[in-house]
Amino acid sequence: MDATLAAEDAWRSLxxxxxxxxxxxxxxxxxxxxxxxxxxxxxxxxxxxxxxRRDQAYVLRRPPAKxxxxxxxxxxxxxxVLGALAGSRVPxxxxxxxxxxxxxxxxxxxxxxxVDGFSPVNGLPSPHADDPxxxxxxxxxxxxxxxxxGAVDYAAAGLGDFGRPxxxxxxxxxxxxxxxxxxxxxxxxxxxxxxxxxxxIAAWLEDNRPKSFLPGILHGDFHMANVLFSxxxxxxxxxxxxxxxxxxxxxxxxxxLLATWADPDGSHPGCVPVAPWAGFPTEAELVARxxxxxxxxxxxxxxxxxxxxxxxxxxxEGTHARAGAGQADPAxxxxxxxxxxxxxxxALGRI
Numbered sequence: 031m032d033a034t035l036a037a038e039d040a041w042r043s044l045x046x047x048x049x050x051x052x053x054x055x056x057x058x059x060x061x062x063x064x065x066x067x068x069x070x071x072x073x074x075x076x077x078x079x080x081x082x083r084r085d086q087a088y089v090l091r092r093p094p095a096k097x098x099x100x101x102x103x104x105x106x107x108x109x110x111v112l113g114a115l116a117g118s119r120v121p122x123x124x125x126x127x128x129x130x131x132x133x134x135x136x137x138x139x140x141x142x143x144x145v146d147g148f149s150p151v152n153g154l155p156s157p158h159a160d161d162p163x164x165x166x167x168x169x170x171x172x173x174x175x176x177x178x179x180g181a182v183d184y185a186a187a188g189l190g191d192f193g194r195p196x197x198x199x200x201x202x203x204x205x206x207x208x209x210x211x212x213x214x215x216x217x218x219x220x221x222x223x224x225x226x227x228x229x230x231i232a233a234w235l236e237d238n239r240p241k242s243f244l245p246g247i248l249h250g251d252f253h254m255a256n257v258l259f260s261x262x263x264x265x266x267x268x269x270x271x272x273x274x275x276x277x278x279x280x281x282x283x284x285x286x287l288l289a290t291w292a293d294p295d296g297s298h299p300g301c302v303p304v305a306p307w308a309g310f311p312t313e314a315e316l317v318a319r320x321x322x323x324x325x326x327x328x329x330x331x332x333x334x335x336x337x338x339x340x341x342x343x344x345x346x347e348g349t350h351a352r353a354g355a356g357q358a359d360p361a362x363x364x365x366x367x368x369x370x371x372x373x374x375x376x377a378l379g380r381i
Contacts, residue, residue: 124143151302231336
């Protein structure tokens with residue numbers, strides 16, 4: 031078999047359609063044969079497969095064959111949050127069912143309703159690519175969705191025990207420094223030497239950390255690569271890829287969005303490029319729009335942007351470290367290492 035075809039079909043070893051069909055039948059989830067099964071690609075390491083049973087389109091999500099973290103726990107947390115968001119104003123994929131029995135597909139998984147939408151990092155379709163006013167409205171809709179997420183009463187939604195908001199901000203810098211230090215185990219990783227200002231950024235974050243915050247649900251990785259837009263309007267269709275979700279400070283999501291947001295001239299750190307860019311709101315417009323809808327104090331937004339650059343850079347550097355040890359694609363590792371450097375340089379500029 032051609033290597034490309036083999037890679038495209040790799041998901042089949044992780045999603046046995048016969049077993050899936052039997053599991054769905056036992057729970058009354060649709061009827062008829064599974065048809066039109068195709069993998070969905072993107073930045074996630076998890077496996078996503080879209081398929082249809084008669085007139086219902088589904089998306090299955092499960093961990094990869096060798097997850098870096100506890101795949102079952104991640105699936106459980108994602109499904110729990112999606113279930114808690116039902117009926118809210120937050121655009122999200124509707125949860126259909128969760129399975130924690132690894133006997134079915136070899137790992138926990140969940141089903142969600144397919145979303146009619148497109149990822150902006152894969153290219154803007156018409157009419158979005160044709161009209162700067164539509165792109166401006168896309169940015170406004172994006173921030174509205176983020177504000178709606180922060181407005182959810184997490185306790186009333188059944189997520190009172192979902193995270194540890196006490197000391198949340200105090201834990202952040204140390205947590206990510208510890209993750210960076212864990213890369214030392216990978217032979218071939220060149221370490222901190224190539225990461226500009228990493229210790230200076232960490233010290234600044236500790237010295238300038240906000241004193242308090244209003245807890246809420248946060249996505250944990252909120253940017254253009256983790257959202258879908260309506261194919262016909264500027265509306266945000268869904269926030270996706272909830273693997274880092276928790277209860278903490280929702281302003282972390284605003285910081286993440288701004289850390290990856292392009293400058294007015296279209297330049298950006300590289301990790302989530304969108305083109306054409308002309309027309310998208312400025313950072314100041316996004317912050318003002320968020321502040322108008324949220325009781326949260328955005329005066330320290332710069333801290334959240336620097337923190338997001340620090341966090342995202344360290345996460346991406348992990349792939350570079352694994353690549354040096356032969357555990358990840360070297361080309362991908364080098365590309366993400368370049369993005370890490372750009373993010374840290376952006377953080378230093380913000381400082």
